[in-house]
Amino acid sequence: MSMKHPGTSAIETKGLWGAYKWLILRRLSQAFFLALFLVGPISGYWLVKGTLASSLTLDVLPLTDPFIFLQSLLAGHVMETSAIIGVLILSAAYFIVGGRVYCSWVCPVNVVSDSASWLRRRLGWKKTGIKLPRQSALWVMAGVFVTSFVSATLVWEFFNPVTILHRSIVFGAFTTVAFIAGVMFLIELIGGDRIWCSRLCPVGAFYGLIGKVSLVKISAKNRKACNDCMDCYAVCPEAHVISPALKGEKDQNGPVILSGDCTNCARCLDVCSEHVFEFSLRTKNTMDDVRPFEGDADKDSTKAA
Amino acid sequence: MTQTKAKQKTVSRRDFLGNAAKGACGVGLISLALGAAVREAEGKLPADAIRPPGALAEKDFLSACVRCGLCVRDCPYDTLDLADLGTETVTGTPYFNARKIPCEMCEDIPCVVACPTGALDKSLTNIDDARMGIAVLVDHENCLNFNGLRCDVCYRVCPLIDEAITLERSANERTGKHAVFIPTVHGDKCTGCGKCEQACVLPDTAIRVLPERLARGKLGEHYRLGWEEKRKLGKSLIEGQHIIDLPDRGYSAPAQTDTGGYKGFKP
Numbered sequence: 151m152s153m154k155h156p157g158t159s160a161i162e163t164k165g166l167w168g169a170y171k172w173l174i175l176r177r178l179s180q181a182f183f184l185a186l187f188l189v190g191p192i193s194g195y196w197l198v199k200g201t202l203a204s205s206l207t208l209d210v211l212p213l214t215d216p217f218i219f220l221q222s223l224l225a226g227h228v229m230e231t232s233a234i235i236g237v238l239i240l241s242a243a244y245f246i247v248g249g250r251v252y253c254s255w256v257c258p259v260n261v262v263s264d265s266a267s268w269l270r271r272r273l274g275w276k277k278t279g280i281k282l283p284r285q286s287a288l289w290v291m292a293g294v295f296v297t298s299f300v301s302a303t304l305v306w307e308f309f310n311p312v313t314i315l316h317r318s319i320v321f322g323a324f325t326t327v328a329f330i331a332g333v334m335f336l337i338e339l340i341g342g343d344r345i346w347c348s349r350l351c352p353v354g355a356f357y358g359l360i361g362k363v364s365l366v367k368i369s370a371k372n373r374k375a376c377n378d379c380m381d382c383y384a385v386c387p388e389a390h391v392i393s394p395a396l397k398g399e400k401d402q403n404g405p406v407i408l409s410g411d412c413t414n415c416a417r418c419l420d421v422c423s424e425h426v427f428e429f430s431l432r433t434k435n436t437m438d439d440v441r442p443f444e445g446d447a448d449k450d451s452t453k454a455a
Numbered sequence: 456m457t458q459t460k461a462k463q464k465t466v467s468r469r470d471f472l473g474n475a476a477k478g479a480c481g482v483g484l485i486s487l488a489l490g491a492a493v494r495e496a497e498g499k500l501p502a503d504a505i506r507p508p509g510a511l512a513e514k515d516f517l518s519a520c521v522r523c524g525l526c527v528r529d530c531p532y533d534t535l536d537l538a539d540l541g542t543e544t545v546t547g548t549p550y551f552n553a554r555k556i557p558c559e560m561c562e563d564i565p566c567v568v569a570c571p572t573g574a575l576d577k578s579l580t581n582i583d584d585a586r587m588g589i590a591v592l593v594d595h596e597n598c599l600n601f602n603g604l605r606c607d608v609c610y611r612v613c614p615l616i617d618e619a620i621t622l623e624r625s626a627n628e629r630t631g632k633h634a635v636f637i638p639t640v641h642g643d644k645c646t647g648c649g650k651c652e653q654a655c656v657l658p659d660t661a662i663r664v665l666p667e668r669l670a671r672g673k674l675g676e677h678y679r680l681g682w683e684e685k686r687k688l689g690k691s692l693i694e695g696q697h698i699i700d701l702p703d704r705g706y707s708a709p710a711q712t713d714t715g716g717y718k719g720f721k722p
């Protein structure tokens with residue numbers, strides 16, 4: 151890994167906008183979704199009413215979180231039609247754009263997680279903290295389902311920092327906003343790298359399951375141009391998803407990052423100075439979809455041995 | 456990494472079983488922890504937190520309500536609120552405090568209409584059928600009417616005046632010549648809207664809406680109220696059964712009034 155901060159060479163080759171484009175768009179998207187919910191309480195014009203758990207847009211479009219819906223179903227309650235329609239619409243949307251798009255483009259906790267992770271990188275703490283197995287978030291998810299069924303209640307909604315944070319922002323409970331954001335920041339900063347979002351959060355795990363079959367995916371289409379700077383690994387919140395696609399040439403793997411864990415955050419697109427990654431579709435995953443290498447002699451390659 | 460020509464990884468049976476066992480243990484432990492924590496957090500709804508009209512029984516309510524706040528947003532009187540983290544009420548669930556803002560018993564019940572999940576039951580179409588709780592005159596010592604004054608405020612504000620709450624007249628024992636008018640709530644009609652609680656003129660209200668579990672007693676299954684049975688039957692149940700009427704010793708009944716009571720009766 152270069153001694154420089156990840157993304158430095160991307161800034162050199164692509165400029166600031168090129169190296170931060172997707173990050174900026176993502177922050178704008180997170181702010182946008184929050185703003186949609188805040189227009190109503192602030193101005194009295196109700197663009198979107200409700201919270202991330204269930205909402206009503208412009209008094210016609212119902213949206214309901216599928217993870218909460220499933221908990222409720224297991225707890226023995228069948229929701230009314232409008233909520234079920236909302237679940238179907240939202241699930242369909244995430245089947246298209248990618249399950250964990252929820253994580254990186256909508257979820258308010260992501261901002262906290264990203265800042266903690268950034269600070270850990272700066273402090274050189276990347277390798278410190280508790281190590282949990284990669285499936286642990288799935289275990290939490292299964293645990294939530296089991297307990298919802300056994301105790302007949304919406305188990306995760308007692309704890310869910312995502313909905314509590316969002317609700318407190320929308321309903322103006324700012325002490326709670328500060329409390330939850332602070333706790334999540336400390337968990338992610340001290341607990342371990344992305345310990346919440348990639349190892350514990352059952353919401354992320356659930357959307358990750360949708361991500362296993364969702365359509366829009368990141369592709370390491372231009373992987374033959376990779377110069378092994380490892381910057382994408384450094385910034386990726388789920389670094390294990392990259393190798394099968396980026397280094398898949400010898401195993402005859404296609405270029406698409408198929409893992410449901412990938413959040414489609416597109417930070418890898420930003421930090422790669424060689425334009426290796428781009429948005430693509432799950433279906434474009436044959437060896438023919440890999441772009442042939444156009445040799446570039448004066449490339450400042452930092453290829454490691 | 457496994458050494459294979461093909462791109463799929465080989466997983467030995469031992470690995471597979473090992474992973475499955477690890478997973479099952481992980482899920483089991485997490486479930487236990489979650490279950491214990493939930494039981495702790497669920498607790499009991501505090502007596503002064505009243506659920507919106509049409510709310511399912513508390514246990515079912517918590518399996519249905521997604522804490523979206525749509526009911527809160529559609530209440531025109533700002534009656535409802537979502538419980539904040541760290542309060543006794545389950546975080547994010549809707550409730551109201553009747554002493555602060557009572558439910559105005561909207562005819563179109565917008566809160567119920569707004570609820571997407573059915574946590575507020577859509578079969579409630581007449582707000583008079585709502586049972587959010589039952590008003591109880593808890594403080595007989597400080598209630599002004601109990602003291603023989605004519606406050607009557609709780610009675611007057613009740614949307615179901617003379618049905619859910621009535622003034623029951625009896626003799627004022629203190630003065631010996633006046634009447635007291637006791638505000639009396641009727642559980643089969645009271646919706647628990649809390650208008651009375653909010654309106655009580657005392658610095659601390661003497662009448663409060665309580666959840667049914669706290670407000671109501673229960674008559675034994677085998678109990679029969681004689682006068683009710685008599686009314687149902689249309690005649691006395693003991694008439695003509697040769698019941699012996701023992702003589703009342705040391706007591707001579709005063710002259711009866713027209714309505715069947717006794718003038719100036721003092722026990």
Ligand code: SF4
Pocket residue numbers: 252253254257258259260263312346347348351352353354355
């Ligand atoms: S893993 Fe959970 S907390 Fe993290 S971004 Fe995704 S939904 Fe939000």
Ligand code: SF4
Pocket residue numbers: 368382385386387388389391392407411412413414415416417418419
């Ligand atoms: S692979 Fe790229 S898009 Fe996917 S999570 Fe990692 S950085 Fe984000």
Ligand code: SF4
Pocket residue numbers: 507508529530531532533534535557558559560561564565566567582
């Ligand atoms: S009936 Fe009307 S006042 Fe009462 S809680 Fe519902 S919306 Fe609010």
Ligand code: SF4
Pocket residue numbers: 519520521522523524525526527548549569570571572573574575
């Ligand atoms: S609208 Fe229904 S689901 Fe939403 S907070 Fe109110 S009672 Fe709960």
Ligand code: SF4
Pocket residue numbers: 589590612613614615619620640644645646647648649650651652664
């Ligand atoms: S709560 Fe009070 S005001 Fe409301 S119906 Fe009952 S007695 Fe009447």
